[in-house]
């Protein structure tokens with residue numbers, strides 16, 4: 001198994017990098033923030049990304065996708081992390097499209113996957129209910145009715161809810177919060193009566209909302225997969241998304257690290273480049289090692305996803321990625337500010353955006369503590 | 382069947398037939414085979430195993446068959462390693478000749494020098510030691526003072542080395558000496574080989590904090606060495622010295638890999654199982670803080686193993702070990718040190734015994750005592766082969782391209 005990019009992958013990386021640098025530099029995110037854009041990302045930008053095939057990279061060809069594989073999607077995500085591109089990649093591509101593909105019926109897949117791949121549809125993923133990632137804790141209730149289900153409860157931190165036409169909803173049709181049995185997945189039109197969306201203003205300036213479901217009546221065919229048996233597909237979806245998000249974080253980590261090293265060479269104090277000071281050199285060298293470890297983990301996890309082997313170690317790899325990347329992302333975003341001195345604290349300078357995105361990405365789909373705990377369980381201790 | 386498949390089948394059959402049963406268990410410290418004139422084989426199977434493997438050149442599988450090596454390509458040597466792993470076969474021979482000197486001789490020595498030294502390394506006949514560090518030249522290795530003066534067709538060597546691992550057990554030494562005194566320090570060093578039995582060579586063991594004496598002070602008083610024993614060009618020894626250090630670092634970084642763990646007699650079972658056993662836990666480690674630390678350690682270990690793999694794949698595309706060997710050395714060493722610190726936490730005071738005072742080991746089991754000794758030994762990992770701090774300097778300078786602090790200091794003090 002190769003952990004080094006092949007020629008095609010290098011080409012994809014180059015084209016994704018120049019796209020992000022030219023069409024979606026950090027200034028784009030800054031503008032979204034400054035104009036309080038309700039959608040959270042520029043529609044035309046997303047359309048250009050869709051035209052490059054980024055929305056359908058892992059969608060099967062039969063449903064209008066390109067089956068380019070996870071390594072390819074990972075490369076794209078890494079580049080979007082380098083410039084903090086605001087786009088519904090995590091919500092729609094990593095989470096919802098994956099869940100629909102894994103758990104959806106033929107009809108659900110045919111209706112939604114081509115629409116996602118072509119950019120017509122944005123599907124948000126409604127999972128969290130508290131301030132911490134905790135999928136088994138889902139309590140939003142799905143009660144069976146004569147002709148379908150009635151959904152009631154509250155979802156928090158739903159990414160890209162404002163732009164979505166559908167939600168994938170993780171609900172509980174049996175059991176109590178904490179049980180992994182009794183979880184059901186639904187896909188529902190955002191305009192269904194009883195749904196209300198309360199937008200959130202997050203530090204990373206990306207789009208998220210709290211969403212309430214007040215006795216929302218949905219037809220029986222809104223259910224994805226078997227009632228009460230959604231946990232395995234949910235786990236798999238989350239693992240894929242955790243690995244994808246780790247790829248995005250890897251991009252941000254590398255970008256901040258590159259900026260640090262550049263600054264160490266450029267800034268002079270006491271008559272020398274500050275990079276000559278050993279206190280800074282050693283911290284930079286330690287960060288370099290951590291970045292290299294992150295790269296290896298993410299590449300391994302992505303290529304294992306592409307192997308599609310049943311015996312693979314995806315849950316542990318996903319937790320390793322998310323734990324390690326969260327840790328290193330905290331380290332590097334902090335050092336980024338510190339090593340730039342006063343200028344690192346200014347809003348005009350981009351580093352603050354990376355620091356803020358880092359913390360939100362760390363919490364999204366589980367932080368380092370969550371994933372070390374999960375990893376230990378998976379490894380039997 | 383493809384060539385590689387039939388190679389695997391033949392290798393498997395050969396190993397089945399030739400690897401003695403007792404060589405299919407982890408080697409306790411006193412059964413590790415280092416070879417040399419004075420080698421003692423506590424377990425006679427070790428000698429048998431060594432001779433059989435050496436006859437095929439499989440102690441050094443990828444070295445050229447012309448010099449006694451196995452002549453295998455990368456893919457074949459990988460298969461050999463996998464097949465050995467499959468039956469838990471011990472390495473037949475470990476030595477500085479294999480991990481450090483040999484690769485450098487193959488790359489930089491003359492044909493005659495290779496013919497003289499490589500086959501003896503392969504067969505484990507000559508054990509080598511490394512004469513680099515001196516009392517006044519540690520991290521600043523190029524500041525070394527041990528001198529070699531030409532007298533006819535011999536060099537006369539005077540000076541001393543320190544921390545020379547296994548100098549008292551070694552047959553030959555690869556040594557850095559100063560051969561030009563009027564040039565910048567890096568440009569007057571030569572790389573020379575000589576027999577430890579040369580008159581004028583003496584050694585004195587130094588006791589370590591772990592209680593063992595693995596290294597020595599080594600003294601040279603008018604030791605006469607044939608001029609032909611210089612490897613590479615005269616005064617160009619620094620190039621060879623650095624190349625060898627890269628190999629050494631790659632070897633030491635292996636301590637961070639589970640396969641390369643340097644615990645031999647220690648507790649069987651991994652860290653988390655040990656921690657659970659000593660707490661009487663059955664399905665989950667009951668101390669949440671320790672559990673989190675062990676998980677973090679294990680994730681870093683897995684990420685490190687993948688990084689070593691990736692670095693090897695990248696090295697294959699370029700050429701040999703590169704500056705990342707400093708990064709791997711450091712990370713591997715820190716992991717090994719972390720592992721022992723966690724092991725102490727896992728086992729508590731039972732890991733802190735120095736020796737057993739009872740006949741039935743009811744106070745401390747021997748594997749518990751081994752933990753303490755290995756924990757102490759692991760502290761040297763970030764000193765040997767160039768210290769942790771020096772590796773960080775190398776990464777900052779070579780990989781990140783940051784200004785070279787040491788040369789700035791030296792320039793200022795006019796020492797260059």
Ligand SMILES: Cc1cc2nc3c(=O)[nH]c(=O)nc-3n(C[C@H](O)[C@H](O)[C@H](O)COP(=O)(O)OP(=O)(O)OC[C@H]3O[C@@H](n4cnc5c(N)ncnc54)[C@H](O)[C@@H]3O)c2cc1C
Nearest residue numbers: 511512513514519520544545546761764765766767768770
């Ligand atoms: C177990 C073991 C086995 C060894 N085996 C051998 C052997 O077989 N052959 C051999 O030749 N040598 C051997 N060594 C020696 C080893 O290579 C040296 O100890 C090492 O290079 C450090 O040199 P020093 O001990 O003089 O420490 P010093 O160089 O004096 O270092 C002292 C401290 O200062 C720090 N320091 C020094 N320079 C810098 C700098 N520029 N920037 C920041 N910090 C700095 C060091 O990192 C260290 O923390 C062995 C050492 C050990 C521990």
